[in-house]
Amino acid sequence: MSRPSDPTGRVFDALADPTRRRVVRALAESGPSSATELAAGFPVTRQAVVKHLQALREAGLVEAEPRGRERRYRLTLAPLADATAWMDEVGGRWDERLASLERLLHRRHARDQ
Amino acid sequence: MAHQIRRRVSLPFPLQEVWQAVTDPEAISEWFGARVRFELRVGGRASFEGDDGERLEGRVEVVDAPRRLAFLWWPADAAERAANFVEFVLEEVDGGTDVTVVETSQAGAGPTLPAASVVPSGERRIGFLARVPAGTRA
Numbered sequence: 001m002s003r004p005s006d007p008t009g010r011v012f013d014a015l016a017d018p019t020r021r022r023v024v025r026a027l028a029e030s031g032p033s034s035a036t037e038l039a040a041g042f043p044v045t046r047q048a049v050v051k052h053l054q055a056l057r058e059a060g061l062v063e064a065e066p067r068g069r070e071r072r073y074r075l076t077l078a079p080l081a082d083a084t085a086w087m088d089e090v091g092g093r094w095d096e097r098l099a100s101l102e103r104l105l106h107r108r109h110a111r112d113q
Numbered sequence: 114m115a116h117q118i119r120r121r122v123s124l125p126f127p128l129q130e131v132w133q134a135v136t137d138p139e140a141i142s143e144w145f146g147a148r149v150r151f152e153l154r155v156g157g158r159a160s161f162e163g164d165d166g167e168r169l170e171g172r173v174e175v176v177d178a179p180r181r182l183a184f185l186w187w188p189a190d191a192a193e194r195a196a197n198f199v200e201f202v203l204e205e206v207d208g209g210t211d212v213t214v215v216e217t218s219q220a221g222a223g224p225t226l227p228a229a230s231v232v233p234s235g236e237r238r239i240g241f242l243a244r245v246p247a248g249t250r251a
Binding site for chain 2: 012083087090091093094095097098100102103104105
């Protein structure tokens with residue numbers, strides 16, 4: 001019955017925003033990038049991209065490292081893996097339990113007939 | 114936002130029978146993978162002792178026979194605010210009963226979280242969150 005410790009829900013919160021998902025995709029496709037480089041591919045300002053990057057950093061999905069005058073951002077997907085592991089684990093437990101509930105009900109019926 | 118998983122099964126058995134199997138402690142212990150003690154009333158204590166020895170404590174939050182049961186549960190060695198919220202919803206359908214289970218982790222849930230985004234039944238969720246003092250959530 002063991003359950004993994006619940007990672008923070010910030011991961012999903014951060015990914016609820018479509019622009020942020022595009023930022024994640026851009027970082028996955030292009031590798032570590034500066035906010036200026038990222039903003040070039042978006043219909044929003046550099047400042048807006050920086051805000052999205054900040055939210056992704058708070059969720060632990062992005063790391064920033066200074067590089068020259070600008071920071072470079074790169075993806076760190078471990079928190080996402082933690083979150084999906086939680087869902088796999090908890091969901092898997094319920095799959096087992098519900099299958100077991102159904103078997104119990106079938107057994108009872110077989111007995112009563 | 115809190116984590117949430119949702120499962121639904123269609124069982125070819127009458128609503129009352131499914132409700133009994135979901136709420137009677139002896140019946141639960143047969144399918145839950147744990148020895149379950151359960152006081153079937155709002156505020157009733159619950160405990161779960163897993164086949165692997167892990168222990169969880171719980172408290173019943175909603176009893177609306179024969180359709181809804183909800184409880185909080187948390188590892189026995191952790192604080193109650195680490196609790197997950199578990200809700201069973203039973204629906205009578207042609208040929209049987211649909212059972213939906215939703216488990217919601219409260220980790221990361223903040224006071225500004227729109228209640229409706231956690232579970233469909235915003236009303237109950239508000240009631241639940243309202244009892245957690247602000248600032249104590251992870």
